Amino acid sequence: MKRTLCCLFSAVPLLCLPALAGAAETSVDSTTIFRIERRDTGTQKDTLLPATEFLGMDATKLGDGNLSLHFYGWGRADLADKSFNNDKAAGSLSYGYLQYRFKQANGDARLGRIFVHDGINNEQVDGIALRSDLPLGFGVSGFGGATVHTAHIFGEGTDGKGDGIVGGRLNYRYGGLLELGISGVYETTAPTLVLHSNGNHRLLGGDVWFSPHKMVELTGHSSYNPETSRLSEHSYLLNLKPVRGLVVSGEYNQQNDRSYQYAWAMFSGTTLQPGSNGALLNSGDTTRSYGGSASYQATKAVEVAADYKHYRRVIGDADRYGANARFSFLDNNARAGLGYHYVNAGQGFAITPNTSGSFHELRAWAMHDTKSFFGALNFIDYIFKQRVSQEKSAWEAIGSLGYHITPALALSGDLSYGKNPDFTEEAKGLIRLTYNMNYSSAGGK
Amino acid sequence: MKKLDLVTPALALLLAALALTACAQMKTLPSLPESHPEALVVGQQVDCSECHEDQQKGTLKPMNAFSHTRLFVKNHRFYAASDNRICETCHKVSFCTDCHTNQVELKPSVKNGNRPDREMPHRGNYLTLHKIEGKLDPASCYRCHGRANNERCVACHH
Numbered sequence: 001m002k003r004t005l006c007c008l009f010s011a012v013p014l015l016c017l018p019a020l021a022g023a024a025e026t027s028v029d030s031t032t033i034f035r036i037e038r039r040d041t042g043t044q045k046d047t048l049l050p051a052t053e054f055l056g057m058d059a060t061k062l063g064d065g066n067l068s069l070h071f072y073g074w075g076r077a078d079l080a081d082k083s084f085n086n087d088k089a090a091g092s093l094s095y096g097y098l099q100y101r102f103k104q105a106n107g108d109a110r111l112g113r114i115f116v117h118d119g120i121n122n123e124q125v126d127g128i129a130l131r132s133d134l135p136l137g138f139g140v141s142g143f144g145g146a147t148v149h150t151a152h153i154f155g156e157g158t159d160g161k162g163d164g165i166v167g168g169r170l171n172y173r174y175g176g177l178l179e180l181g182i183s184g185v186y187e188t189t190a191p192t193l194v195l196h197s198n199g200n201h202r203l204l205g206g207d208v209w210f211s212p213h214k215m216v217e218l219t220g221h222s223s224y225n226p227e228t229s230r231l232s233e234h235s236y237l238l239n240l241k242p243v244r245g246l247v248v249s250g251e252y253n254q255q256n257d258r259s260y261q262y263a264w265a266m267f268s269g270t271t272l273q274p275g276s277n278g279a280l281l282n283s284g285d286t287t288r289s290y291g292g293s294a295s296y297q298a299t300k301a302v303e304v305a306a307d308y309k310h311y312r313r314v315i316g317d318a319d320r321y322g323a324n325a326r327f328s329f330l331d332n333n334a335r336a337g338l339g340y341h342y343v344n345a346g347q348g349f350a351i352t353p354n355t356s357g358s359f360h361e362l363r364a365w366a367m368h369d370t371k372s373f374f375g376a377l378n379f380i381d382y383i384f385k386q387r388v389s390q391e392k393s394a395w396e397a398i399g400s401l402g403y404h405i406t407p408a409l410a411l412s413g414d415l416s417y418g419k420n421p422d423f424t425e426e427a428k429g430l431i432r433l434t435y436n437m438n439y440s441s442a443g444g445k
Numbered sequence: 446m447k448k449l450d451l452v453t454p455a456l457a458l459l460l461a462a463l464a465l466t467a468c469a470q471m472k473t474l475p476s477l478p479e480s481h482p483e484a485l486v487v488g489q490q491v492d493c494s495e496c497h498e499d500q501q502k503g504t505l506k507p508m509n510a511f512s513h514t515r516l517f518v519k520n521h522r523f524y525a526a527s528d529n530r531i532c533e534t535c536h537k538v539s540f541c542t543d544c545h546t547n548q549v550e551l552k553p554s555v556k557n558g559n560r561p562d563r564e565m566p567h568r569g570n571y572l573t574l575h576k577i578e579g580k581l582d583p584a585s586c587y588r589c590h591g592r593a594n595n596e597r598c599v600a601c602h603h
Binding site for chain 2: 027029031033035037041052056058060065067072074076084090092094095101102103104105106108115117118119120122124131132133134135137148150151152153154159160161167172173175176179181186196201207209211214217219220223231237239241244246247250251253255257260261263264278289293294295296303305311313315318320324326330335337343345348349350351357359364365366367375376377380381382388394395396398400404412414416417420421422423426428431432
């Protein structure tokens with residue numbers, strides 16, 4: 001029954017394909033990628049040749065002009081050895097839905113396979129989602145349907161999710177000053193797993209956006225897990241914008257590992273300890289991180305940023321700090337960037353059997369786009385304070401070169417080479433054919 | 446008893462009147478446009494305050510809050526959680542699903558290897574790095590790999 005419902009909801013948008021003939025604006029995005037990968041672990045050499053097609057379509061102004069159809073998905077076929085797991089072919093419908101936008105009150109209805117990002121809710125659902133503004137600054141949204149099952153968990157016959165899900169958010173906005181929201185999600189009872197342990201996915205939460213002055217902005221959310229009867233997360237961000245181009249931020253995050261990760265079937269032997277009756281016993285660790293960052297748009301061509309973050313866990317404390325710079329030239333057709341970060345982490349965060357988890361991160365990139373050719377270079381290097389599997393660093397260099405065959409059609413290729421603790425040598429190649437048909441001139445999509 | 450009999454229909458009438466008033470008022474509430482009226486340059490970090498000085502009808506928030514500074518991009522989850530409809534005026538949903546999806550076939554940075562300017566997770570040899578990063582901030586893993594997108598994770602972590 002649940003499979004039938006999933007298929008039905010996912011198929012609804014496809015039933016409307018004939019109506020596309022009258023669509024005023026249709027855009028199709030297609031990216032075809034042929035990868036060539038050669039991996040050498042020292043003991044085994046693999047050559048992989050997977051071909052992947054990413055296909056998306058948006059048809060707007062259907063029916064009375066307020067109806068639209070959207071879908072996006074991918075499919076892969078391995079032309080040589082299997083690139084992943086036991087399947088030589090795979091695919092997924094990321095989303096596919098009909099949307100009706102009302103002309104007033106930001107109202108809209110979506111039906112099909114949808115993503116929901118609303119308050120504390122981040123879900124993929126085969127079902128329906130509705131939302132609307134209400135008078136006096138209030139707003140309401142809701143969703144419901146069948147949970148989308150995608151993952152095949154090792155040794156299990158299910159991905160650990162319940163089959164049905166419902167949720168929503170109620171919010172209040174006081175023009176330009178304040179927004180308060182309460183949201184929640186309720187998923188039907190999670191199936192029992194054989195090798196892992198997980199819990200029911202049910203959360204309640206509140207979110208806030210507060211800007212008492214145009215230079216000050218506070219935003220964030222807290223969530224509560226009724227299954228564990230504990231707060232699961234606080235996550236807040238404070239932005240200060242004292243002068244044009246300058247943003248100074250402070251952030252605070254706190255998660256109760258057990259409550260936050262309660263519905264996570266992974267790491268069941270560590271953060272989530274199963275009891276003899278299957279119940280999760282430990283209250284779990286609390287993870288905290290806080291820090292600050294600043295970014296400054298010095299000119300239209302130069303943006304610099306610096307950041308610092310402190311991590312506090314039961315296994316120890318760690319710090320991350322560094323800076324980035326971005327440059328733009330030739331009316332933004334040429335761009336470049338530099339970055340450096342250092343992570344200072346002790347033994348608790350180290351890769352076994354090391355005593356230090358500290359490392360440097362260096363990155364440099366540049367790209368140039370003309371009406372005919374485009375190209376990019378990207379270099380990233382992680383330098384470990386203590387060697388990992390006898391390797392001092394993990395680095396990768398990528399070069400990309402492409403040609404615009406037409407304004408909508410482009411052919412490009414990437415080559416990458418690197419060395420790291422997992423692969424003594426890692427060389428990858430990729431050919432990419434991109435087609436972006438868009439009859440609409442609006443937006444920057 | 447008679448008093449009770451009168452209260453129920455009176456309440457129902459009051460609720461109906463309130464609902465009708467609300468519906469009538471909703472016709473006066475503005476909506477965001479379906480798409481940004483002017484084409485924006487792909488790859489340009491948008492500064493909304495260049496054109497929009499006041500708060501946006503339909504969001505009741507100053508447009509300055511949505512300017513795509515480096516920190517906005519880094520913290521965009523806070524804005525998308527309550528204002529994804531404003532994201533949709535310029536970005537297709539597929540722009541989000543480059544990273545945020547339930548079944549990723551390719552690392553976003555590999556799929557978009559010709560766009561090093563875009564913020565993408567797990568650049569470079571993250572296979573090694575995740576052994577450190579996962580201990581530093583497990584919540585950051587959970588956001589994307591918690592209830593989905595974890596097929597590769599559970600191959601080792603079980």
